[in-house]
Amino acid sequence: MRFQNRQVAGQELGLRLMEWASEGELPHAVVLALPRGGVPVAVEVARALRAPLDVLVARxxxxxxxxxxxxxxxxxxxxxxxxxxxxxxxxxxxxxxxxxxxxxxxxxxxxxxxYRGDRPMPDIKNRNVIVVDDGLATGATARAALRHLRSLEPARLILAVPVCAPETAAGMRSEGDDIVCLQQPPDFGAVGLWYEDFEQVSDDEVIKALNEHRATTPDA
Known part of the structure; x- marks a missing residue:
């Protein structure tokens, strides 16, 4: 099943993660988006969890x-x-x-x-960190992101994506504490194939999303 767009995918992902939160599994969580495509997804996840949102730039x-x-x-x-x-x-x-x-x-x-200006990267030591992207093909950027974050000593490191290649999902399980992937289609092909609307996200959209979320959600 294809997602309508990144926002809808993020809402569905947020609902899945709220199940963990309701069971006390995600206290003091912080959501980190992999820009640019991961930002619209992460906004919805952070909104659902009422968690702070920031970006981790990986190339x-x-x-x-x-x-x-x-x-x-x-x-x-x-x-x-x-x-x-x-x-x-x-x-x-x-x-x-x-x-x-x-x-x-x-x-x-x-x-x-x-994206960040002079604002420092959030301190993630002993926090539950949720890394969000719009999907995983090879998983190269997500893997680098998780290894970087692991060195900063989070309490728990979770990778959350709407869709991913099954073999990539299997390979990522050793990089984080948990991986949440809503769909792992055997005929994966590419991330964009699983979205009806997969328009490129602009820098301006990333900045706007971060500023709007920061204005409405305290750093918990």
């Missing part, structure tokens, strides 16, 4: 000439996290991808400054 490292095909990702100042098997199969190495990494690092910093 995919793609194949030269085919940037949509990810072989790695970066978060913050962490070194790139590569899919070693994919690199070997494609005959690539880190040196050949150095320029791509530098370009994505520059874009990552631009987005961090644009």
């Amino acid at each position: 995919k490292i793609g194949i030269p000439g085919r940037p949509e095909t990810g072989v790695g990702a970066i978060v913050g100042d962490d070194p790139p996290l590569f899919d070693r098997r994919a690199l070997e199969m494609l005959g690539l190495d880190e040196d050949r991808l150095a320029q791509d990494v530098a370009r994505e690092r520059h874009e990552l910093k631009r987005r961090e400054q644009l």
